[in-house]
Amino acid sequence: xxxxxxxxxxxxxxxxxxxxxxxxxxxxxxxxxxxxxxxxxxxxxxxxxxxxxxxxxxxxxxxxxxxxxxxxxxxxxxxxxxxxxxxxxxxxxxxxxxxxxxxxxxxxxxxxxxxxxxxxxxxxxxxxxxxxxxxxxxxxxxxxxxxxxxxxxxxxxxxxxxxxxxxxxxxxxxxxxxxxxxxxxxxxxxxxxxxxxxxxxxxxxxxxxxxxxxxxxxxxxxxxxxxxxxxxxxxxxxxxxxxxxxxxxxxxxxxxxxxxxxxxxxxxxxxxxxxxxxxxxxxxxxxxxxxxxxxxxxxxxxxxxxxxxxxxxxxxxx
Amino acid sequence: xxxxxxxxxxxxxxxxxxxxxxxxxxxxxxxxxxxxxxxxxxxxxxxxxxxxxxxxxxxxxxxxxxxxxxxxxxxxxxxxxxxxxxxxxxxxxxxxxxxxxxxxxxxxxxxxxxxxxxxxxxxxxxxxxxxxxxxxxxxxxxxxxxxxxxxxxxxxxxxxxxxxxxxxxxxxxxxxxxxxxxxxxxxxxxxxxxxxxxxxxxxxxxxxxxxxxxxxxxxxxxxxxxxxxxxxxxxxxxxxxxxxxxxxxxxxxxxxxxxxxxxxxxxxxxxxxx
Numbered sequence: 001x002x003x004x005x006x007x008x009x010x011x012x013x014x015x016x017x018x019x020x021x022x023x024x025x026x027x028x029x030x031x032x033x034x035x036x037x038x039x040x041x042x043x044x045x046x047x048x049x050x051x052x053x054x055x056x057x058x059x060x061x062x063x064x065x066x067x068x069x070x071x072x073x074x075x076x077x078x079x080x081x082x083x084x085x086x087x088x089x090x091x092x093x094x095x096x097x098x099x100x101x102x103x104x105x106x107x108x109x110x111x112x113x114x115x116x117x118x119x120x121x122x123x124x125x126x127x128x129x130x131x132x133x134x135x136x137x138x139x140x141x142x143x144x145x146x147x148x149x150x151x152x153x154x155x156x157x158x159x160x161x162x163x164x165x166x167x168x169x170x171x172x173x174x175x176x177x178x179x180x181x182x183x184x185x186x187x188x189x190x191x192x193x194x195x196x197x198x199x200x201x202x203x204x205x206x207x208x209x210x211x212x213x214x215x216x217x218x219x220x221x222x223x224x225x226x227x228x229x230x231x232x233x234x235x236x237x238x239x240x241x242x243x244x245x246x247x248x249x250x251x252x253x254x255x256x257x258x259x260x261x262x263x264x265x266x267x268x269x270x271x272x273x274x275x276x277x278x279x280x281x282x283x284x285x286x287x288x289x290x291x292x293x294x295x296x297x298x299x300x301x302x303x304x305x306x307x308x309x310x311x312x313x314x315x316x317x318x
Numbered sequence: 319x320x321x322x323x324x325x326x327x328x329x330x331x332x333x334x335x336x337x338x339x340x341x342x343x344x345x346x347x348x349x350x351x352x353x354x355x356x357x358x359x360x361x362x363x364x365x366x367x368x369x370x371x372x373x374x375x376x377x378x379x380x381x382x383x384x385x386x387x388x389x390x391x392x393x394x395x396x397x398x399x400x401x402x403x404x405x406x407x408x409x410x411x412x413x414x415x416x417x418x419x420x421x422x423x424x425x426x427x428x429x430x431x432x433x434x435x436x437x438x439x440x441x442x443x444x445x446x447x448x449x450x451x452x453x454x455x456x457x458x459x460x461x462x463x464x465x466x467x468x469x470x471x472x473x474x475x476x477x478x479x480x481x482x483x484x485x486x487x488x489x490x491x492x493x494x495x496x497x498x499x500x501x502x503x504x505x506x507x508x509x510x511x512x513x514x515x516x517x518x519x520x521x522x523x524x525x526x527x528x529x530x531x532x533x534x535x536x537x538x539x540x541x542x543x544x545x546x547x548x549x550x551x552x553x554x555x556x557x558x559x560x561x562x563x564x565x566x567x568x569x570x571x572x573x574x575x576x577x578x579x580x581x582x583x584x585x586x587x588x589x590x591x592x
Contacts (some may be wrong), residue, residue, distance in 0.1 A: 016511035023496065024496050025411075027408060028408040028423060030408075031401070031427070032408070032426075034404065035464050036459075039438075040433075042442045043435065045441035105332075106336060116334075119337070120333055124340050126340055126341060127344065129571045131568070132525065133544075134568055136491065139348050142418045147359050149362050157361070183340065244436060246528065247527060252528075269475075273448065285459065289440060294437075296434070297434060300434055
């Protein structure tokens with residue numbers, strides 16, 4: 001009836017629609033900004049920091065690879081680096097055995113439908129709810145040589161000879177911390193492995209039974225191959241976590257890796273370099289710290305990527 | 319069949335033994351929090367003689383626990399809200415549109431799950447200083463949002479992709495804009511996924527102590543985990559109060575867990591499995 005206004009409103013609608021279509025590109029912007037500014041930028045910046053000389057947190061001259069050279073050739077830095085590196089490896093190995101190994105066995109038991117499996121799941125998972133600092137402090141009290149519950153229990157059951165200053169002795173301090181970490185993480189592992197087990201088709205077990213497979217060969221031939229994705233996840237997560245180990249060590253032994261650097265991890269050493277307290281003093285070494293961060297970063301990424309690729313290939317082959 | 323007869327009891331003993339190792343320290347923590355220090359030192363394993371709350375009263379006099387608590391609540395709640403908003407906007411964009419750069423954006427976010435952000439703490443410290451955010455709760459909020467975004471986007475994008483598009487298209491024909499579609503049509507159907515994200519991120523931001531350790535020195539700006547650090551630093555001899563502090567710090571999470579244990583366990587593992 002009114003062609004003029006009609007075409008006008010069509011133009012207006014089109015404009016509006018174009019505007020609406022354009023606004024969609026605003027949707028990912030907030031996430032990109034926050035993520036870019038607080039995650040991506042700092043990691044890139046850490047890389048550039050490692051090429052400079054630092055006075056406190058003020059940047060000095062460009063020094064090329066000097067920080068890296070110092071980190072690996074200058075004492076005490078290189079000695080402390082390899083000392084801490086070894087501890088991280090031990091961290092990873094012990095966690096793989098005591099946390100993930102045990103978690104797999106427990107998940108298998110729950111999967112076999114024991115009574116009270118809900119209770120078991122909740123029990124294993126409970127420690128995971130605590131803050132790592134609470135875990136560290138709680139165990140510090142339990143492991144206290146004089147009043148701690150562990151030594152008291154050992155005495156009560158007649159094993160006095162095993163009593164120890166668990167965290168004061170360089171031979172047991174690191175291992176104690178790692179086992180506490182296993183205590184904290186085991187429930188998560190159980191749930192991951194349980195989810196993996198539950199995704200195995202039941203028919204496979206029945207077919208296995210018909211072929212006369214017993215429990216152990218069933219595990220070897222059916223369960224383990226199909227659990228590869230779960231093992232992969234847990235290995236990568238444990239690897240990253242072991243090489244980033246900081247909070248629990250800090251809570252239990254502070255930033256000096258006491259006693260005698262026997263609990264030093266790379267992240268603790270990094271913290272000392274970056275925020276003071278390295279070599280006993282309060283001077284910071286941001287350049288060296290950044291170099292260490294870069295080395296650690298490359299190490300973690302390289303092995304994670306390598307492992308993921310290798311496992312993916314293996315899975316395809318099977 | 320024969321060997322199940324002897325493996326069964328072994329299974330039980332083993333599984334329940336480990337379960338008691340998991341629970342006992344937590345139980346010990348709660349029970350000890352009702353004992354005086356003298357009682358803990360003389361009989362560390364026995365039940366408390368009386369359930370008196372003196373240790374808690376002492377604790378509240380020693381440290382500004384209520385302030386820590388309010389700070390923790392503020393930081394966690396705001397972080398979780400911001401994560402939900404930013405991540406659902408981004409995930410909606412990634413899952414529902416097919417712009418050429420969508421896969422790149424998705425990969426860019428996913429990369430964040432593997433990035434060890436703690437190694438960037440020196441630049442972060444300088445950044446927060448430049449932004450005037452040291453000793454501000456917002457420094458923590460920004461960190462928890464930034465570290466929470468990758469996993470949240472992964473979970474939400476996965477969920478978006480499984481949802482049928484018909485309702486959205488109907489709303490679009492009715493003239494609804496993208497924001498309206500997301501808010502009125504899509505998000506109400508996403509409740510399970512949003513719940514998962516909420517639980518994971520709430521635990522993370524409630525329990526973290528790394529970032530406040532670096533960014534917060536003002537006692538009145540501390541969250542509960544770093545508050546524990548000052549408690550143990552200053553009052554290390556009063557074990558009753560120490561146990562009370564640890565118990566109070568953990569109680570909110572434990573209570574929430576018992577209200578929704580299934581969602582907690584599913585939530586925390588879901589991120590890893592996907």
